[in-house]
Amino acid sequence: MTTDELLALLTLQRVRNLGDISAKKLLRVFGSAEKIFNAKPEELLAIEGIGKFKISDLHNPNHKEEAKEELEFITSNNIEVRYFKDSNYPENLKHCIDAPILLFQRGNIHLENKRLISIVGTRKATNQGLAFCEELIEKLAPLNPVIISGFAYGVDICAHKAALKNNLQTVGCLAHGLNQIYPKTHAKYQDEVLDYGGFITDFWSDSNFDRKNFLKRNRIIAGLSEATIVIESAEKGGSLVTADIANSYNREVFAVPGRTTDKFSKGCNNLIKSQQAHMLTCAEDLIYLLNWDLESKPTKKAPELFVNLTEEEEKILATLQQGKTELDELSHRVEIPTFKLVPLLLNLELNNLIRPLPGKIYEVI
Incomplete structure (x- = not known):
């Protein structure tokens, strides 16, 4: 990809009212972002689903200036950019309709021909939930899966740390740009994660911390993997959103059951009860239902x-x-x-x- 095309793609990302689905539609028709900006209004409006509202902000001059600043950040910080039409874009994510047109990443991330699982759960995980997470990853380690999560408190950071402990590649999906780490207390794990995996985001370096960003980030967590595991969740929470997204992508979802009286088991129990998730009680459940390691199974x-x-x-x-x-x-x-x-x-x-x-x-x- 040329620098000019990357600049045009970044500018396209900045256009208000034009989401990833519509942007990909335009890119498939015109072949490049540069051609989109050079197209006549009638050519754009001729595309189904592209109306005046979606292209009304297309030629806002501020967007190109903002894109230049972000391009400078990308270049000066050795950020890898993955374009949805390129072969190095994560294969699982390519099949998600709302996947971003651009992904930004740092580290040593290698997802090709790997077993990819996402592990999510409450930020207020119990000792029992954390112990289950650690044991699950330890038991899966011989199969060398990539552990994906959101680098947040609770289950997320437990999954990343357990992956590192077992020398597994781990990927943190961030709800902000690659210029920072949130929460700051997790910065101490950053270098080790970069060595054994890395960080992925579709947010720019000027992104503010906002709840909707974390919910948007969840589609990346669900989309990268072949299965999403919810270890603990209250009746409502971001982990359930991730599970819902994974189901919409026709991916496998697993939930760890718990006592009906436990607050952070209600979300998982409801997923299982409503048949939105497989019950997960041990690593063998996952291995069997995903048909992993069939050769060594009795x-x-x-x-x-x-x-x-x-x-x-x-x-x-x-x-x-x-x-x-x-x-x-x-x-x-x-x-x-x-x-x-x-x-x-x-x-x-x-x-x-x-x-x-x-x-x-x-x-x-």
Whole structure:
């Protein structure tokens, strides 16, 4: 990418009313940001979904001056910039409709052909939750996953520290620019994270601390990984937003159950109860449901020849024998609502007749 094109892309990011989805639409049509700024208004308005409101701020001269300042920051601080159309842009994130057009990163981040998991949870984690997080990562360490989180208090920093302890790559997704670390007390971990991974953000160096920035950041946490794990959460919280986003991306979500009386188990219990997350009680649950390390898993016993199935279960099995099928599509084909379908699938799984795959896909064993 040329310096002029990067400057144009940064300027495009600055345009008010034009989000990442619309910006990517324009870039796909015109091929470059420079061509967008040189296009005639009628050419822009001819694109579906691009109206006068979205391009009204396109030629604001302040944006280019601000982009020049940010480009200077990027250059002088050796910031890596990843463009959504380039091969070095994270593959998982490419499939997310609202992923940023540009990502900024520092460190030694290598995500290609890696097992990527995000671990999130409350900032007020209990000792039990922190212990679970540490043990989970220790048990997963032989599989060499990349641990992604938000570098915040509680579960986040516990996940990063556990990754470092087990010599695993870890990535902190920030809700601000790469010119600072928040919270400041976590600055002491910065150098080690840069050595064993790094930091990623789509925010500029002039970004203010704002709650909506942290919520926006959560789409990066969910989008980078193949699975999001919620270790502890109250009934409402940012971790549940991340889980919701991960589900919208058709990624796997796991939640650690807890006692119904525990405040920071309510969010996880609700995710499991509403079938928005798999129950996670140990590392083996994750390894099995993501089909990791299949070679070393003990051979399953052969399916029983005579299993008493209901008419609905037979219908599901017959449909899956035609090929792998995603949950919502399977629900449509067998004409069984999802909330009724999931327990039926679980019974078939327990009878060793089917197995789940990443992306809420099922297949016959």
